[in-house]
Amino acid sequence: MKKTVVIAGAGDPAGIRLAKDFLKKGYRVFAAHLSGQQPCPVDGVEALEIDPMSQESADKAAEAVKARCGSVDMLVVNYDSCPVPDLKSILDQPDYPGMVRAYEYNSIGPLRAIEAFLPLLKEGAGKRVCAVTSLASSNNAARGFVDFPGHVSKAPLNMALNQLFNGLRPQGFTFRVYCKDPEAGPDKAGEFAVEYFTRNRSNEPESYKHSDENRLVMRDWMGIEIPW
């Protein structure tokens, strides 16, 4: 039987790449574009739509998937309302309401999807939660002083993913966190993400000291570990 993946956020370049690569791997792909995005233009996916700001919308998408296949092996969340950096620093006038919206979209949006699909993931054999984020989410790697909306809205998702990992890993769940290449064009966005998401990382030579499955790590498109 085919494995099933739900991509929440399949309408941007990284999401489209994910959909294509999962199909190549033989997955059944539910591609949910986010409100405001074009539907995922890939043949062979089953299309859905999710409003990132609404729990009800995520719940409805989960119900639609449940009606069609009953369980899900893997969930990918890919929410980015700030693909272009905001060039204002703290000394410029910040857009506070816009920053609240960015947080609701980039951090709470993925959590709403995880909340909605968790019952289906528990039914599935894969039990894997994957998140696409960006270098802007890393406090330890932040070198600049602009783009408050991008940085401050995305960092909290890393905290929430760690807390979900702490709660769900003992129940057999595994997690992947992938950092997009900020310089990648549309053809390269999301490159190697599916390879990373689908691979078993518990017995690789590189991770002989500490399995990637029993600690949460964030890796970039080159597989390099990014600090939190």
Next chain:
Amino acid sequence: MKNVVISGADRNIGLEIAKQFLSRGWRVFAGRFLMELPLLDELKKDYPDALEIVPMDVSKEESVQAAAEQVAKMAGTVDMLIHNAAGFGGQAGEKTQRVDYSTFAVPYNINALGAMRLVHSFAPLMKDSGIKRLCFVSSEAGVVSVAHRTEVSSYCMSKTALNMALRLMFNQLQPMGYTFRLYHPGWVRSARIEKPGDPVPTFEVDGKLVGKFWPWEAAASAAEQFIEDRDWEDRMVLIDNEGAAWPF
């Protein structure tokens, strides 16, 4: 006489920090959020000249801007800024059947964006004079690399957001001569009192005190760290009330 602006000075750690600075001879602008709670009024009786009470809701830009204008009229410049105000929101987990994410933006708006509003509005009063010190009550709860809780917490997420906002501010403002203090107060017994007559919790469970520190204990070590000069200001470090440094 040096002066300091403190957000969330109505009660608990913020009130105790105000007392610490007053007892050291500072002029204190105490940001007031809870208009019914009289604790700051009582403190003003002891320090009628040194304590100024300033209405301040860090969740609202116009309130922080108005506070900055009021302080500008009274003092002209500011030496030290302390962001202590904090809010709580929803928490999620296996025990609660469904997570209500609708309240998650509340602590984010107070704890993280509140720090930005303060720094943005008060920086013009600090840039030309004084010791240019920016102090923040953060928390180990926001440290991603040692996240240990097993349920998703809006409070933890908001403190992660705060730490990120501070990182970006530090990268710009430290080379301009501003110095930063990030402080984790420990597990403090804080009473959620909002008006006169609100019962003060006993912090006891089965006859045993829960929580580790009282607000005045946390405030005493905070004031020391905020005031002390360091010869390593080019590092942003989160230090707790016992002097231990935390990662991010």
